[in-house]
Amino acid sequence: MRVATASEMREIDNIAIDEYGIPGTVLMENAGVAVIRRLESIWESLAERKFCVLAGKGNNGGDGYVIARHLANQGAKVKVFLLGEKAGISGDARINLDIIDKMGLDIIEIVSERDWDKVKVAAAFSDCLVDALLGTGFRGEVGGDMAHIIDIMNAAGKLVIAVDIPSGVEADTGRICGKAVQAAYTVTFGLPKPGLFLYPGAECAGEITVADIGIPTAVVSRQNIKQNIIMAGMVRAILPRRSPAAHKGTSGRTLVIAGSRDLSGAAAMAAEGALRAGAGLVTLSAPASLQNLLAMKLTEVMTKPLAETATGGICREAVGEMLQLASGSDVVAIGPGLGRHEETASAVRETITTAQCPLVIDADALYALAGYTNLLNECAALPVLTPHPGEMARLTKLDVEAVNADRVGVARQAAGEWGCIIVLKGARTVVAFPDGEIYINTTGNAGMATGGTGDVLTGVIAGLIAQGMSSHDAAVAGVYVHGLAGDVAAQGGMVGMTAMDLLKAVPAALYGITGC
The missing domain is CATH 3.40.50.10260 (YjeF N-terminal domain)
Known part of the structure; x- marks a missing residue:
């Protein structure tokens, strides 16, 4: 609409x-x-x-x-x-x-x-x-x-x-x-x-x-x-339909690069978000010291250890391994819980500009891009950025109040200048494209105002891209599905909702839209 x-x-x-x-x-x-x-x-x-x-x-x-x-x-x-x-x-x-x-x-x-x-x-x-x-x-x-x-x-x-x-x-x-x-x-x-x-x-x-x-x-x-409200019928028309003969190899491969010594939860939620959105195979690549912990947390997700800094973040030596893993993936989600060590930030920037598959960039990967948004034009495919207002403020050098005062205008300008898709999270999430097209999402509720829900969104969008959706369609459908999952989860009460409740509700949200 x-x-x-x-x-x-x-x-x-x-x-x-x-x-x-x-x-x-x-x-x-x-x-x-x-x-x-x-x-x-x-x-x-x-x-x-x-x-x-x-x-x-x-x-x-x-x-x-x-x-x-x-x-x-x-x-x-x-x-x-x-x-x-x-x-x-x-x-x-x-x-x-x-x-x-x-x-x-x-x-x-x-x-x-x-x-x-x-x-x-x-x-x-x-x-x-x-x-x-x-x-x-x-x-x-x-x-x-x-x-x-x-x-x-x-x-x-x-x-x-x-x-x-x-x-x-x-x-x-x-x-x-x-x-x-x-x-x-x-x-x-x-x-x-x-x-x-x-x-x-x-x-x-x-x-x-x-x-x-x-x-x-x-x-x-x-x-x-160029302004639109995301409607259920629109999302129903673009979501992928799974063939009766589908198997894990035909349902898309997602690589999630995330986590650091003190931030394993964000990595786990992003990886599971991709699974819950329907991705067939999900690999979580994180610092080696998290290998055992993440393997226990995520039974259905493959884990790959990466070389790390002394403080437990991804180091420059890991770039080659990340790019090799990306070459066998349909999409890369990068950022949740990576930490803000400069060596990690440098590794993120090199990976973003070198990887040949679509990217979903969130959290600490956005931190790494502050002052380097020009690099987004070097991405092989149109990247999806998923900032919350604080992250958007840092990227644009505005204050949070200015971002929230004109969410559509700020997102539209950034998408056009940086040549990317902006998913500006919040109430209400705004999706902006380089050509000025805007989509406003109306699903979701205040129960989603809790840590980890943004990591789930990153995984959901990546999981949809893995199944063959364009980054454009996945961003639009992803925010709608994510918000609808929040509405499903809120039927048990908004206060006390967690990101894990949201994860569990994603399949029900998808079923409510597509019937499958």
């Missing part, structure tokens, strides 16, 4: 109006009616229900006036609160404001302290508050009267339905600076907006409905929209 930025949606609206001759008032009417339809699905009858429509000065407010008219026509009791004066309303919004004014609806301009008291009282006695204050064009910080009215709405404890996007949420990033409306439902128009799915905005959106407001499909299809 494609998602449009505010500017892309504005362009779509303009084409529909200017080239196809659809009046803006028609689009506004259809938007308002879509919200009414959603309200009708919540209540059998709107008659005698009490509604407060809180409207701003722009087209979002105009949608609110349409909603108010239809509510009144259905016998609902409606009060419209305008943040400001009627004189400041123009265009299509003014047309619809004048209509409800002539209908005799109760329209209160909030210009005095007494008006604020009216808002509080009306909100307290309403069944539903309609948020038609700020639209998708909003950027920046909410303050002043807008912050005050949002506080009143959030404090009222009433059902809130947001028009297009909750006021205070930035449409492109999900960023909130100051205040934002906490909606139970959001009806968004034409195409959904990224900020409805990216946190913290996603937490304000509630249940999302995407409404058709009559924009011709040809207008949408001709736009080069």
Whole structure:
């Protein structure tokens, strides 16, 4: 499912109006009616229900006036609160404001302290508050009267339905600076907006409905929209199907290069993640001192010892052995638990630039690439990087707050500059490609906020590549499957979930998608 930025949606609206001759008032009417339809699905009858429509000065407010008219026509009791004066309303919004004014609806301009008291009282006695204050064009910080009215709405404890996007949420990033409306439902128009799915905005959106407001499909299809939500059907179509005659040799060979003296768990979870994703043969190559420990931990995984430093990390002498193992593998996952010794980092960089098979690069291998991202262009195949926000901050020389404030933008820029696939982990995980294409994942939950889940993801993506998926498809499918496994595991409770619970749930997640 494609998602449009505010500017892309504005362009779509303009084409529909200017080239196809659809009046803006028609689009506004259809938007308002879509919200009414959603309200009708919540209540059998709107008659005698009490509604407060809180409207701003722009087209979002105009949608609110349409909603108010239809509510009144259905016998609902409606009060419209305008943040400001009627004189400041123009265009299509003014047309619809004048209509409800002539209908005799109760329209209160909030210009005095007494008006604020009216808002509080009306909100307290309403069944539903309609948020038609700020639209998708909003950027920046909410303050002043807008912050005050949002506080009143959030404090009222009433059902809130947001028009297009909750006021205070930035449409492109999900960023909130100051205040934002906490909606139970959001009806968004034409195409959904990224900020409805990216946190913290996603937490304000509630249940999302995407409404058709009559924009011709040809207008949408001709736009080069590069943001997508990963859907189950998309993943079902690209996941590999195993032949009845399959055997371990035909199901892919994965090499995992991971681990150091104090970090064996990450290596084990990445290796098992590849197995759980369906890889036929998985080899874990780790420092020699971990050989016995890992062999006992991982019954189904082959282990290969590597030369190590005095501190228990992989040393430069191990590069030849790693490359030899890589030559017999379909994919290499490298990084979990490797440690940050400079000799290890140097060995990682040499291996990454010399190996001829696809790579999934995570954790300490990402640490080794800080300041060396230019080397990614030397990789034989398009590499997949799986940083969390802290690792992404180090690679980009930004701070974590800046990364999280624009997850899509940061991931897109890095993928384009470095010539790689970026899987920016977190709530929500974003997958970015060098051509600017973006996929936002909506599976997963807060129970996954525990050590080791990222190592599992590395293994899952690698295991899918081993089975013949392109790195592009494996990154998209891998994050969806990984999150869905988290959702399966969370059925036993989110608090106390571990990465091992996630591992065990991967086959069930795959079965839930493909039925096999």
